Amino acid sequence: MIMPDSLVVTGTGLPDVCVRHGSPALAKQDFKVFTRMPWWPFLFVPVMAVVSLFFATHWLAAAGAVPYLAVRVRRDSLDVRAWAFCRACVKTHVVRLLITMAIFLAGVAATVWIFAAVTDEEQHPELWLLGVLVLVVAGFAFYPLSTWRFIARAHVVGGGSAVKVRDPHPGYAAAAEQRLAASGYRPDGSHLPVAVA
Numbered sequence: 001m002i003m004p005d006s007l008v009v010t011g012t013g014l015p016d017v018c019v020r021h022g023s024p025a026l027a028k029q030d031f032k033v034f035t036r037m038p039w040w041p042f043l044f045v046p047v048m049a050v051v052s053l054f055f056a057t058h059w060l061a062a063a064g065a066v067p068y069l070a071v072r073v074r075r076d077s078l079d080v081r082a083w084a085f086c087r088a089c090v091k092t093h094v095v096r097l098l099i100t101m102a103i104f105l106a107g108v109a110a111t112v113w114i115f116a117a118v119t120d121e122e123q124h125p126e127l128w129l130l131g132v133l134v135l136v137v138a139g140f141a142f143y144p145l146s147t148w149r150f151i152a153r154a155h156v157v158g159g160g161s162a163v164k165v166r167d168p169h170p171g172y173a174a175a176a177e178q179r180l181a182a183s184g185y186r187p188d189g190s191h192l193p194v195a196v197a
């Protein structure tokens, strides 16, 4: 389902029910939505972390983040206003944020504890790898699942001209189609000047 920018940025054009459950809104949130990230930049992070172990040079691990960052800064974005989330959606958001924090804190605590337990003067690149892994799991893998844009199943299409909602609940789809029809839009995005596949 394609929601054009004129509906998502005003704060009045979106349905009053949530995308996932079609349930009435407990909260309405403003947030940023982006173009979907391709999968391949994520490959470089673990691959370069392992490569850096073999060569025992930490900067190689940092280089794994470069393709990810390069793709990330080139994303299109839209600021959506008053997007509806039901009680279950809000709970999902909070629980996932807490899990992300728990992973991060447990990882930092484990890394500090291992460093404190190491008594000799040797280099321990595998300890740096552990730290990097914790950041990757918490920051790149789990935190994104807790964001409002992920729970809304929304990403930007058409060069920033619309938001695509993936697999909406029938209740949301019906409400959105009403809004779209009232504004002279079609739900497949065929009204938009650019392709939104």
Ligand SMILES: [Zn+2]
Binding pocket: 018, 019, 020, 021, 022, 023, 085, 086, 087, 088, 089, 090
């Ligand atoms: Zn919901």
